[in-house]
Amino acid sequence: MTNAPLPPVQLPIVDFGGGLSDPGRHGAIAKAIDDAFRGVGFCYFVNTGVPQALMDRLFAASKRFHALPQERKAALAINEFHRGYMAPNTSLIETSSVAKVTRPNYSESFMHMHEVPENDPRFGSPLNGPNQWPSELPDFRVDVEAYVGALNAFGVALLRVIAIALDLPPDALEPYFKHPTTFLRLLHYPPQPPTADNETFGSAPHTDYGFLTILMQDMSGGLAVRNTDGTWLQATPIPGSYVVNVGDMLARWTNGRWQSTPHLVRNVSGGDRYSCPFFFDPDMDAVIGALPSCVGPNNPPRFPPVRYGDYLMERLNRNYDYRKKAS
Ligand SMILES: O=C(O)CCC(=O)C(=O)O
Numbered sequence: 001m002t003n004a005p006l007p008p009v010q011l012p013i014v015d016f017g018g019g020l021s022d023p024g025r026h027g028a029i030a031k032a033i034d035d036a037f038r039g040v041g042f043c044y045f046v047n048t049g050v051p052q053a054l055m056d057r058l059f060a061a062s063k064r065f066h067a068l069p070q071e072r073k074a075a076l077a078i079n080e081f082h083r084g085y086m087a088p089n090t091s092l093i094e095t096s097s098v099a100k101v102t103r104p105n106y107s108e109s110f111m112h113m114h115e116v117p118e119n120d121p122r123f124g125s126p127l128n129g130p131n132q133w134p135s136e137l138p139d140f141r142v143d144v145e146a147y148v149g150a151l152n153a154f155g156v157a158l159l160r161v162i163a164i165a166l167d168l169p170p171d172a173l174e175p176y177f178k179h180p181t182t183f184l185r186l187l188h189y190p191p192q193p194p195t196a197d198n199e200t201f202g203s204a205p206h207t208d209y210g211f212l213t214i215l216m217q218d219m220s221g222g223l224a225v226r227n228t229d230g231t232w233l234q235a236t237p238i239p240g241s242y243v244v245n246v247g248d249m250l251a252r253w254t255n256g257r258w259q260s261t262p263h264l265v266r267n268v269s270g271g272d273r274y275s276c277p278f279f280f281d282p283d284m285d286a287v288i289g290a291l292p293s294c295v296g297p298n299n300p301p302r303f304p305p306v307r308y309g310d311y312l313m314e315r316l317n318r319n320y321d322y323r324k325k326a327s
């Protein structure tokens with residue numbers, strides 16, 4: 001007989017009670033996060049303090065963007081800096097350790113990354129450049145940048161709680177996030193046609209690359225997460241919430257204490273689905289080796305240290321058509 005905990009019947013909910021301004025509550029939030037990430041690797045964040053108005057404005061901006069004529073979106077085609085528009089049928093997840101993926105994803109998206117202005121010493125190095133903007137939607141940039149500003153601040157504040165959850169000094173992770181690598185992806189999933197083999201996905205089974213994914217989804221449903229017993233658990237939408245998960249880099253950093261869990265999307269709602277994942281990752285130059293609190297005499301480091309930027313480029317070069325042509 002084993003005493004493995006039963007698989008959860010829904011993703012755990014971590015309640016921030018309005019935000020992270022009171023350090024007296026960080027310990028309890030950290031404990032809830034540690035429990036979730038040791039288990040299924042996913043949870044909801046509720047009452048984060050991120051203003052609902054910014055979340056609503058971002059969804060509206062995404063809908064305005066995706067409603068543009070196809071040629072206007074194509075004019076902003078994703079560039080070498082990984083910023084811009086990705087048309088349907090352009091990302092096949094070849095590095096998926098989860099499934100043999102046979103068809104491109106049934107989705108289109110706009111990618112925003114941390115802005116690197118021309119006078120910044122990082123400008124021009126891999127993934128460090130300007131964003132692309134649709135000139136006919138002036139407020140789009142305003143709404144995206146307001147949202148990214150709020151999520152960056154939330155991500156940085158969260159670092160203290162994540163450090164506490166991992167039994168580290170609260171400021172242990174901040175040095176790795178002096179210039180966080182961030183991706184905001186505005187995804188549109190058209191209603192997908194039924195297929196006989198069930199092998200069409202809005203997003204095929206995969207794990208995320210980085211540190212944390214903080215995802216806002218609409219009410220369509222369709223995101224499913226691999227549960228601890230191997231079945232697929234629906235991440236049923238909760239209004240105003242985030243779905244948050246551990247990426248491969250964080251799983252590796254914790255030496256496997258936390259799980260980078262496979263997940264997928266099938267938009268079978270009959271209508272359009274919109275989601276906005278924000279990927280909050282370390283500096284490109286950060287060297288990620290097993291955290292001291294996650295190794296011990298009976299638990300040696302399982303992975304050699306890696307520079308985050310090198311690791312990321314390898315993943316991107318393999319998974320995106322436009323980079324395969326370039327590289
Ligand atoms: O759209 C979603 O709900 C999930 C998207 C996702 O998993 C990703 O972009 O990595």
Ligand SMILES: [Fe+2]
Nearest residue numbers: 206207208263
């Ligand atoms: Fe994902």
